[in-house]
Amino acid sequence: MVDLQGQYQQIKETVNTSIEQVLNSSAYINGPLVHEFQADLEKYLNVKHVIPCANGTDALQIAMMGLGLEQGDEVITADFTFAATVEVIGLLKLTPVLVDVDAKTFNIDIDALKKAITPKTKAIVPVHLFGQLANMDAVMEIAKEHNLFVIEDNAQAIGADYTFKDGTKKKAGTIGNVGTTSFFPSKNLGCYGDGGAIFTNDDELAHTIRGIVNHGMYTRYYHDVVGVNSRLDSIQAGVLKAKLPLLDSYCEARRNAARFYNKTLSVSENIITPTTNACNEICDTCNCHVFHQYTLQITNGKRDALHKHLLEKGIPNAIYYPVALHSQKAYADSRYKESDFPVTNELIKTVISLPMHTELDQEQLTFITQTILNFVN
Numbered sequence: 001m002v003d004l005q006g007q008y009q010q011i012k013e014t015v016n017t018s019i020e021q022v023l024n025s026s027a028y029i030n031g032p033l034v035h036e037f038q039a040d041l042e043k044y045l046n047v048k049h050v051i052p053c054a055n056g057t058d059a060l061q062i063a064m065m066g067l068g069l070e071q072g073d074e075v076i077t078a079d080f081t082f083a084a085t086v087e088v089i090g091l092l093k094l095t096p097v098l099v100d101v102d103a104k105t106f107n108i109d110i111d112a113l114k115k116a117i118t119p120k121t122k123a124i125v126p127v128h129l130f131g132q133l134a135n136m137d138a139v140m141e142i143a144k145e146h147n148l149f150v151i152e153d154n155a156q157a158i159g160a161d162y163t164f165k166d167g168t169k170k171k172a173g174t175i176g177n178v179g180t181t182s183f184f185p186s187k188n189l190g191c192y193g194d195g196g197a198i199f200t201n202d203d204e205l206a207h208t209i210r211g212i213v214n215h216g217m218y219t220r221y222y223h224d225v226v227g228v229n230s231r232l233d234s235i236q237a238g239v240l241k242a243k244l245p246l247l248d249s250y251c252e253a254r255r256n257a258a259r260f261y262n263k264t265l266s267v268s269e270n271i272i273t274p275t276t277n278a279c280n281e282i283c284d285t286c287n288c289h290v291f292h293q294y295t296l297q298i299t300n301g302k303r304d305a306l307h308k309h310l311l312e313k314g315i316p317n318a319i320y321y322p323v324a325l326h327s328q329k330a331y332a333d334s335r336y337k338e339s340d341f342p343v344t345n346e347l348i349k350t351v352i353s354l355p356m357h358t359e360l361d362q363e364q365l366t367f368i369t370q371t372i373l374n375f376v377n
């Protein structure tokens, strides 16, 4: 699905230099490169505070802790996402409220979100799924009206831009009260191990979160709150500092591959190619989808057969996600009715994600698309 080796070969020298710098300094934890990467990312995202942490799941958990959410508070998120989003809500003994997604963007459905709000609702977690921003005009409006926090799960959309109705632009993850991301190797900005970060423009929240990631310490050995130990190590920060300047070109390489997939595969009546209508600009030219995944819907019931066929032909592909969160044993709840999730229940049967990375060449793209068209038509 991704070609991490091919990408590494292109950037070997700069990455190795960064890693050697850490090895030569022995500053493995909280070394200078962590602070340099943090500052670079703040500048890139145009956000006041980036707080690095150990992974994207921790980032979500720490964001929720930082906002002071308490047992019983309801947190609304999408039914169609990676489990990490809802896992941390459960871990903190908050009450997850899963809602259906939009049939075109696969992101949180705005009507379903509105219906799910109760007096106990405290936060909304839009997930910018597969690299495309949720409808943030609507999410922010609803949050304002009901006085709710917005935590953007931006693990899949770092580098994407959102254009608001009034024309202003913001980077994904910097729109809500707080945004989180993951630097897992296969993410769009990936390190060579685990890593994550939290973004916010709120000075007070940033201060709180800086303590939480470090055992609740604001002064050394004085623990004001119960915190966690969640750090981005210096070697990973070195890798990320070397790769950040390439992020925009990586996004563009992904969009180029997506354009070819779109053009070639949309001719089939059995395939729905991804819709990119997240923002209010013409999406062919803007950057509101950074294609963390390129995900088709196969509408003639041949999805599972195609999955097997492609594997036999040596073409990696994956079903993200095969089970709706509301159907998972860990997250099932008698409040949920199947009729509340028509879109997610359909998507889990029809979606298939194709190889998507920065090193796809024309020959590979042609082979992949021809193999798919020959099979589904």
Ligand SMILES: *Cc1c(COP(=O)(O)O)cnc(C)c1O
Pocket: 055, 056, 057, 058, 081, 082, 084, 085, 127, 153, 155, 156, 181, 182, 183, 184, 194, 195, 196
């Ligand atoms: C990858 C991912 C996470 C978790 O990130 P980790 O670094 O693996 O903990 C959370 N949410 C979404 C949507 C993800 O894709």
